[in-house]
Amino acid sequence: MRPFRLVKVAGKSILKNKMRTLLTMLGIIIGVGAVLVMVAVGDGAKSQIENQIRNLGSNMLVVTPGSSSAGGVSRGSGSFNRLSLEDAEKIRNESVFVSMVSPVVTTFSQIIGGSGNWRARLNGVDVDYLLIRDWDLASGSWFTPQDVRSGKKVAVLGTTVADKLFSGQDPVGQTIQIRNVPVQVIGVLEPKGQTPEGSDQDDVVLAPYTTVQQRLSRFRFISQILVSTSNQNDIPAAQEEINQILRESHGLAQFEENDFEVKNQTQLADAASGTTEVMTLLLAAIASISLLVGGIGIMNIMLVSVTERTREIGIRMAIGARGSDVLVQFLIEAIVMSVLGGAIGVAVGFGGAALVANITGWSTVVEPNTVIVALVFSAAVGIFFGFYPARKAAAMNPIDALRFE
């Protein structure tokens, strides 16, 4: 029997029982729809995080202090800060691949301004910082290398800080007080939004690192060195190079572990999106259970259908259907039902994802891959759960089947 005829026969017998078919498919529809929505939520979260990481800067590497361990007990990252300005200077002078370097000295401080006071992060940075972070000024100007060398008391405000201290007014040219030191505001940054962890990147005051170190915080060690390469392909080489420079600079012996970490954006993104991936998998797994239940529903109905149509099977066999013809007929019925259900489920999933996005404000992304996997999976469910009933039908003895009342 030709395949398209088989599909036609299956289609006909599915259409003969519209209500039952619809109810049977409902399990698959809900299953596929649920999987799609769940994965869309997970993928949406992931892509949002990836966007945020990309937003951190271009071709950026972050050097952070490493961990120390005493007697086998690690004290966690940042517990042993040996990152210094000399390290930043060495990277700038010795590295071939690195094009821009900026140390970051971080402290928190109460800041008093025009119309209020506000506690904010104070970052001491170098001139390259803005370019590395791919950040623009909204107004005013950025400090010059001359300002950095002389430790000039100037600062550039993030939008959050600018709003808190000078609501409505233009902060450029005004003076703020940081730890009783008057500092002149020379610029305001473009808004940058939140980090993947949810902290406000605009809640910051940037000043020359020299100013922060010498006049405001007097910290000797620095919390980060930001580095960028001119070319994305240079990132791994630069990472390796920085490793060597810093090991040498810190005088580490061969067997000693790094007391610093060099991370690129992909690694940062991976770390951040790792949790969402687990979440996506978990959601998909839970949703898959409904798909499984849908499959069992198909099996159940197919078993009922096979029993109900015993006589039909007998007739078909008497007039020349082989066992395999009957098997294929029932299998195709199951597959048509599950794939049709899967297709409707995909449509429902798209709608559901849009609805979730609309109601919760999360971003949801339906990847083409997810749709393909969902369809293939629903076909597989049809084959898996349709096989047993179909085999039962094919194994019937025509004489008994014809006699069946």
Add this chain to the structure above:
Amino acid sequence: MDESVVIRTRGITKVYTMGTNQVHALRGIDVDILKGEMVAIMGASGSGKSTLMNIVGGLDYPTAGTYELDGIEVSALSKNKLADVRNQKIGFVFQGFNLLARTTAVENVELPLLYDRLGRVRNPREAAVRALTRVGLGDRVDHLPNELSGGQQQRVAIARALVTEPAMLLADEPTGNLDSVTTVEVMTLFQELNDSGITILLVTHEHDVASYAGRVIELRDGRVIRDEYQERVSARDDLERILAERRMDEMEEVQS
């Protein structure tokens, strides 16, 4: 072998094992049926005629013995080959019509062509309409079984049996569910088909029905006890007589 022999059985036995009991349904059947014959197989229930029909129809295997259908040794075939033989060589007509419900007459008749592995028929629907026209249902092509009378349903079943142009029609109590007039109508159709050269094997327990066949084989306890040719009764004559009587009765009723 003689080309005009459609069915040749030699020493066919069938033993059913039920628990520890052995039931001998057939105890050695030797029958030759020639092309163009119309044969009635008779016997009370338990005589083995259903078992014989199942074996002759390629639905079951004999325990021992040989069976040749249209030159093919059937008792040695695999299940799949047997299904093909049923499809190509045999046209079944059942007592209960056995049409697919919610499936139009023409789709029912097309059904055997779906399973024709030789692909002998290009246009199944056309062939099905032709077969329906042959049994006098050319105007009921798209009717569903439940929209047809019992006699019409049995005609659809006969058309379905004819559509593959089989070596023989195998009818198992074809009139068992029909009233007397319809029975004679259907038998008229069988006789007409037989006159056009189709071999017909009729399983029945009614002597009236058997009288329309040209040859009667009677079974009892799994053996052939009678196999003789007879002058067949014309079903058309009977039909016309019955219809004339009816008209007379009706006229009398109107008069009185």
